[in-house]
Amino acid sequence: MNETIQIIDDELQIRRLLEITLTAVGYNIIQSLNAKDGLIDAAAQHPSLIILDLGLPDTDGQDLLVKLREWYFHPIIILSVRNSEEDIIKALDNGANDYLSKPFRTGELLARIRAALRLSETQSESCTTITIGSLFIDLANHTARKNDLLLKLTATEFSLLSLLAKNQGRVLTHQYILKEIWGYSYVEQTQYLRVFVAQLRKKIEDDPSKPKLLITESGIGYRFGE
Amino acid sequence: MRQEKNKNHRLYNFFRSVKNQFLFSVITISSTALLCSPLANTQNYHLVSYILLFVVSLLSTFLAIGPVLLSSTLSALIWNYFFIPPHYTFHIDKTEDILIFALFFTIALVNGILTTRIRRQEQLAREREKRTNVLFQLTKELSKSSGTEEVIQVALSKIKEYFSFQTLFVLQDGNNILKSSGQLQQEKKLNKEEYKVAEWVFTHKSPAGAYTQHFGQCKYTFYPLIGNRINPGVVAIEQMHEMPKEYRYFWGTFTAQISNALEREFLGELAQKVRFLDESDRLYKTLFNSISHELRIPVATIMGAADTILNSSESENIRLALSKEIFTASLRLNRIIENLLNISRIESGHISIRLDWCDINDLINKVTEDLQNELQPFNFITHVNENMPLVKIDFGLMEQVLYNLLFNATQYTPEGQNIKLDVNYLNNNLLIDIVNDGSVLTTTELKNIFNKFYRAEKSKTGGLGLGLSIVKGFIDAHNGTITANNTNNKEVRFQIEIPSEKPDIINL
Numbered sequence: 177m178n179e180t181i182q183i184i185d186d187e188l189q190i191r192r193l194l195e196i197t198l199t200a201v202g203y204n205i206i207q208s209l210n211a212k213d214g215l216i217d218a219a220a221q222h223p224s225l226i227i228l229d230l231g232l233p234d235t236d237g238q239d240l241l242v243k244l245r246e247w248y249f250h251p252i253i254i255l256s257v258r259n260s261e262e263d264i265i266k267a268l269d270n271g272a273n274d275y276l277s278k279p280f281r282t283g284e285l286l287a288r289i290r291a292a293l294r295l296s297e298t299q300s301e302s303c304t305t306i307t308i309g310s311l312f313i314d315l316a317n318h319t320a321r322k323n324d325l326l327l328k329l330t331a332t333e334f335s336l337l338s339l340l341a342k343n344q345g346r347v348l349t350h351q352y353i354l355k356e357i358w359g360y361s362y363v364e365q366t367q368y369l370r371v372f373v374a375q376l377r378k379k380i381e382d383d384p385s386k387p388k389l390l391i392t393e394s395g396i397g398y399r400f401g402e
Numbered sequence: 403m404r405q406e407k408n409k410n411h412r413l414y415n416f417f418r419s420v421k422n423q424f425l426f427s428v429i430t431i432s433s434t435a436l437l438c439s440p441l442a443n444t445q446n447y448h449l450v451s452y453i454l455l456f457v458v459s460l461l462s463t464f465l466a467i468g469p470v471l472l473s474s475t476l477s478a479l480i481w482n483y484f485f486i487p488p489h490y491t492f493h494i495d496k497t498e499d500i501l502i503f504a505l506f507f508t509i510a511l512v513n514g515i516l517t518t519r520i521r522r523q524e525q526l527a528r529e530r531e532k533r534t535n536v537l538f539q540l541t542k543e544l545s546k547s548s549g550t551e552e553v554i555q556v557a558l559s560k561i562k563e564y565f566s567f568q569t570l571f572v573l574q575d576g577n578n579i580l581k582s583s584g585q586l587q588q589e590k591k592l593n594k595e596e597y598k599v600a601e602w603v604f605t606h607k608s609p610a611g612a613y614t615q616h617f618g619q620c621k622y623t624f625y626p627l628i629g630n631r632i633n634p635g636v637v638a639i640e641q642m643h644e645m646p647k648e649y650r651y652f653w654g655t656f657t658a659q660i661s662n663a664l665e666r667e668f669l670g671e672l673a674q675k676v677r678f679l680d681e682s683d684r685l686y687k688t689l690f691n692s693i694s695h696e697l698r699i700p701v702a703t704i705m706g707a708a709d710t711i712l713n714s715s716e717s718e719n720i721r722l723a724l725s726k727e728i729f730t731a732s733l734r735l736n737r738i739i740e741n742l743l744n745i746s747r748i749e750s751g752h753i754s755i756r757l758d759w760c761d762i763n764d765l766i767n768k769v770t771e772d773l774q775n776e777l778q779p780f781n782f783i784t785h786v787n788e789n790m791p792l793v794k795i796d797f798g799l800m801e802q803v804l805y806n807l808l809f810n811a812t813q814y815t816p817e818g819q820n821i822k823l824d825v826n827y828l829n830n831n832l833l834i835d836i837v838n839d840g841s842v843l844t845t846t847e848l849k850n851i852f853n854k855f856y857r858a859e860k861s862k863t864g865g866l867g868l869g870l871s872i873v874k875g876f877i878d879a880h881n882g883t884i885t886a887n888n889t890n891n892k893e894v895r896f897q898i899e900i901p902s903e904k905p906d907i908i909n910l
Contacts, residue, residue, distance in 0.1 A: 261798060279736050367759035367905040370792050374761050392764045395798040
């Protein structure tokens with residue numbers, strides 16, 4: 177595993193912490209101190225993933241995110257002290273794959289990085305089946321199995337499951353999911369989503385009251401875990 | 403009845419003008435003389451003098467001194483000219499008639515003067531009594547009123563009652579500056595120019611405006627309100643005519659009473675402010691002490707542990723244990739920062755609540771997962787009503803609420819005992835009960851438990867006393883209520899009630 181990760185952050189201590197943590201597990205590191213350098217380094221060195229701080233000295237991180245997303249299609253993870261739901265949703269809408277607020281646990285960050293990298297691989301491979309733990313989803317035949325048992329899913333439940341599973345490890349906002357599955361006019365109708373998530377959990381989770389697969393991101397959306 | 407009153411009023415107005423009084427006296431005397439003209443050529447012309455004397459005394463009961471003097475002189479002259487022979491001259495033939503004329507003139511004058519003087523004195527006495535009474539009423543009501551607003555209201559009504567002026571009060575703000583917005587709840591407002599005059603009066607402490615030497619063009623007359631220690635402000639009156647001299651003195655006494663009452667209120671408010679500052683100073687000190695203590699402990703742990711790891715070659719086990727301490731301390735620091743940020747959000751009123759449909763189970767999962775380690779030593783029981791609908795709440799805020807309440811419970815419950823979380827839905831209300839075993843709270847604790855920086859007597863060390871006030875703030879933002887009480891003498895129960903409609907889910 178010799179993937180290169182670019183860190184765009186002006187705080188020396190955070191960069192040092194990330195460098196130690198990430199090199200310890202085998203990633204190569206590029207460090208950029210501001211938005212301008214960040215953009216140049218990303219273009220020159222093609223990192224497999226970018227960790228971006230929103231509070232940069234020269235430009236707002238959200239603007240840099242938009243600029244990067246014009247041509248950079250690998251995962252971008254936001255790592256910021258800003259932790260309001262508005263900021264997080266905006267960043268996700270601007271194309272960030274994930275969002276972690278400082279202070280963060282390095283273990284959590286590593287898991288998110290792994291998930292994001294794996295996701296970008298599977299997307300490029302365009303496979304028709306997804307296996308997550310004991311769950312097996314056949315996208316072509318619209319079927320899902322858990323522990324080899326066929327799950328009885330409605331069409332909407334299956335669309336929800338496949339949308340989440342295709343974006344495994346990535347936070348999908350309520351609005352995004354509602355738009356993808358129910359259409360534009362339903363983006364405010366979160367109650368539908370809540371009901372379907374509860375139904376789906378009963379079918380796919382070992383213990384629906386302690387979900388391990390379909391994880392809630394407070395006030396933001398859902399993430400499909402490992 | 404009303405017409406009569408109107409008539410009286412018109413009559414009163416007529417006699418208020420001295421010119422009219424002169425006119426009236428001339429007309430009355432002339433017409434009386436005219437009526438008596440048949441007696442002119444008889445021997446009874448003496449009778450006419452009696453009739454005229456009678457009329458003059460009648461006039462003196464209600465006319466001013468000038469017209470009375472005029473009428474007595476006029477009647478004497480008319481009597482002499484038309485009635486005393488020889489007619490149409492002022493010449494008097496008989497010595498007897500000269501004497502009678504002199505007597506007549508004197509009696510008419512003395513009678514007129516005496517009557518008007520008595521009347522005037524009686525009038526003055528009545529006026530004095532009325533003023534004393536008004537002043538007494540004013541003082542009584544002012545002493546009963548509390549708060550500047552009320553004092554002003556009393557003053558306005560009393561001024562209207564006695565002086566019938568249009569009145570305005572402009573008060574200072576407590577720092578010897580007139581408040582431009584402080585014109586209270588009064589019908590009229592001063593314009594910019596008038597306000598400048600008010601400021602002038604306030605700084606120069608002398609009257610100005612209409613009928614004075616300064617700013618005479620202004621429609622109001624401004625008088626300073628002067629107290630013993632502070633000058634509460636300025637009173638402006640709109641008067642039709644210049645105030646008579648005797649009124650001015652009384653007006654001075656009147657406003658002095660009002661100034662005193664206002665000053666009393668000002669001093670009272672000042673004292674209260676000082677008390678409040680004292681209180682906030684004390685609060686600041688408490689806050690400072692507890693925050694610095696709360697921050698130092700985890701920082702000390704982190705510094706000490708990291709230092710040991712850096713400077714010694716301890717065994718792997720000890721390094722691991724120290725790392726765990728660092729981690730715990732950093733979590734504690736993070737919690738303090740979160741709480742401080744949250745309380746400042748509540749204090750500044752910057753909570754924007756985002757209501758959205760939520761599955762309450764989701765919320766509980768999230769919080770209990772975060773508190774997994776803390777809850778582990780207890781018997782934690784969750785119960786959610788089976789027919790629980792989705793509820794409309796702010797997920798993020800309610801997560802904090804539940805987190806703080808459960809974390810709080812873990813701090814006060816003896817190990818191995820119960821912490822219960824019970825969620826229900828009743829009459830469009832979301833009900834959350836959190837009950838923990840352990841010693842009950844005292845009445846003082848129950849009263850203060852949601853106050854900022856309040857910490858119960860038997861608190862474990864650590865904590866700023868912010869957790870529950872944040873809970874209260876977030877519940878308030880949901881228009882909900884939270885109460886704390888003791889149940890069965892061995893449990894503490896927090897009850898939350900949040901209004902939430904049921905979702906309408908159609909066409910799934």
